[in-house]
Amino acid sequence: MIPTREQAWNILTKYVESPSLQEHCKTVEGVMRYFAPKFGGDPEIWGVAGLLHDVDYEKWPEAHCKKMIELLDAENVDREFTLQLAAHGWGLCTDVEPETDMANVLYTVDELTGLIHAAAIMRPSKSVMDLELKSVKKKYKSKGFAAGVDRGVIEKGCQRIGLSLDEVIEGCILGMRTVAGEIGLLGNPQET
Numbered sequence: 001m002i003p004t005r006e007q008a009w010n011i012l013t014k015y016v017e018s019p020s021l022q023e024h025c026k027t028v029e030g031v032m033r034y035f036a037p038k039f040g041g042d043p044e045i046w047g048v049a050g051l052l053h054d055v056d057y058e059k060w061p062e063a064h065c066k067k068m069i070e071l072l073d074a075e076n077v078d079r080e081f082t083l084q085l086a087a088h089g090w091g092l093c094t095d096v097e098p099e100t101d102m103a104n105v106l107y108t109v110d111e112l113t114g115l116i117h118a119a120a121i122m123r124p125s126k127s128v129m130d131l132e133l134k135s136v137k138k139k140y141k142s143k144g145f146a147a148g149v150d151r152g153v154i155e156k157g158c159q160r161i162g163l164s165l166d167e168v169i170e171g172c173i174l175g176m177r178t179v180a181g182e183i184g185l186l187g188n189p190q191e192t
Contacts, residue, residue: 108157
């Protein structure tokens with residue numbers, strides 16, 4: 001089975017207690033829901049993929065994307081779906097290559113959402129609502145900013161999904177805006 005959003009949240013919170021990691025998962029959920037229609041995908045299924053993608057990270061960081069398979073098997077989650085989630089760690093912590101549009105988008109946006117989150121909280125508004133592409137691009141080009149974000153993964157992902165870096169950044173910003181209140185990035189956008 002592919003879990004409903006409610007089932008996925010229950011699974012996630014069984015294994016992930018950290019509010020910041022839960023927020024990250026909600027962030028990726030919002031971005032995946034945003035991108036789904038652009039690839040002919042189901043926003044509900046893609047959203048669940050985003051929500052569950054780090055289900056094993058808090059308790060088993062050394063086995064990330066591997067332990068996930070065991071955990072989601074125990075929850076009766078469809079194995080093919082689980083493997084698509086595990087593929088977001090391709091070349092980093094697993095050899096499971098993303099083979100579907102959903103898996104490739106997840107692979108592409110996971111790291112990028114962290115950089116965009118960092119860029120948003122640096123703004124006076126502390127918001128993604130007034131964050132613009134050019135601001136993120138400037139931060140993206142600065143190797144010292146969000147140094148843990150693997151830009152090579154993002155760029156390889158852009159090639160795999162056939163979108164430019166600008167298109168992916170813009171899509172991530174727009175997807176994050178849909179969940180801004182839930183992820184602490186609604187802030188106080190300045191009126192322009």
